[in-house]
Amino acid sequence: MTNSIKVERAKRDLTQADLAKLVKVSRQTINTMEQGKYVPSTVLALRLAKVFETTVDAIFTLEDADW
């Protein structure tokens, strides 16, 4: 699964720490998600979408390996 968290974050000029505070997780969790090392829960994915004012689909994309 790939995601555009880093891009969306940059668009809004947010630091990892800012975004962490907004979606109520640690900065390390934002970091591991951006590196693709961690796939968030549905709740966290929805929170991210809400903060970025977009949909979960727009942030996360399935890859062949996910099937």
Added chain:
Amino acid sequence: MNSKFLFHNKYKKWGWLIFIPTAIASFIVVAWEVSPAWLDTKVFAIAVDEIFGDSKSFSFIDNNILNEILGVLMILSGLLLAFSKEKDEDEYIAQIRLSSLVWATYVNYAVLLLAFIFVYDLSFLWVMIFNMFTILVFFIVRFNYKLYQLKKSASHD
């Protein structure tokens, strides 16, 4: 992992403060067979099977309670240390917690399996005694190492 089964973060500090001195004291007690007379007392035993004595149940017996005190402190402080929330406990840390618990259980039983096959008699009794605490110790070491790695990798970005 549901965080309602975890203690408040402030107890982690108490876990360290009690666990480390207790672990050191326990090694000293075991190595030098320390058994101070002032801790000899009567205790209530549900079951006791003395090596050169009778089998009794639900009765009072004479015992030195130093090892009981250390064992209780070690288990309670180990639980606090292992299962107190991190300051920033979130779903990713919960995942590290769960994977560390699975890892610790596998390692603990791998060690026990080897001991079952290669260690006998009184030596095996020692393995059993250590095995009471090793699952907690393996978990604490692995979980805190993974947290350290996480913090280190995040600080580079």
